[in-house]
Amino acid sequence: MEYHIYHMFPKLLNLYGDHGNIITLEYFARQLGLNPVLHEVDDVNDIDWDNVDFMLIGGGSDREQSLVTEQLGLIKDKIKDEMEKGLPILAVCGGYQFLGNYYQGVNGEKMPGLGILDFYTVGQTKKRMIGNAIVQTESFGELIGFVNHAGETFHDLSPLGVATSGWGNNLQTKVEGIFYKNMIGTYLHGPLLPKNPALTLFFIKCFMDKKGLKYDDSSLDLTFENDAREMMKQRILDDSVNKDDFY
DSSP states (O other): OEEEEEEEOTTTSOTTOTHHHHHHHHHHHHHTTOEEEEEEESSGGGOOGGGOOEEEEOOOOHHHHHHHHHHHHTTHHHHHHHHHTTOOEEEETHHHHHTSSEEEOTTSOEEEOOOSSSOEEEOOSSOOEEEEEEEEETTTEEEEEEEEEOOEEEOSSOOSEEEEESOOSSSSOOEEOEEETTEEEESOBSSSGGGOHHHHHHHHHHHHHHTTOOOOOTTOOOHHHHHHHHHHHHHHHHOTHHHHOOO
């Protein structure tokens, strides 16, 4: 069965190797007997909404994000509708910020977001949140990734998890990301999915459940992936720079 993956504006929103998320998703989809079909979207008019099984919105610089916001604004109601119906979406860093009401710059200027979810981000110059992070989640166990942002995101929605090492959404708390229906917004990148097979498999399972397909990952050998995760986790825990010396 075909598994349609939509990568939104990959030429503009690929600041932190977000295409690595696509490669990982394609790999695991094939391992589970699916035929992944990649759609790299540069024009929202090219989206076939009847065949969107997963959507990735990556990160970019302020200029690129501004350009993409105009395009995504044309389909924000459709994204909201599909999200409410359970469309699996991974929104990373700038892609995460897109979904909120606005981003307020350090000079007080507000750049409107899509307003799909009720939250906002405020830029600050006190301390850049940068470095490796470990996030404890209820649904996926520990997630590992890399963060690099100065904007502080605030919301009362269900978080993805809590950072036990490194930074979360803002300087005040360790709460990280948003987990809403099958949408995950997060500052974890680098990219995220290669480091976290449980999250990758969650997105694929969402699709298979929707199609009434039997999901069975018992044949997957994740020894290599789990060993790599453990090694990376120990590096994060052993590296004092990643705990105390952020700039």
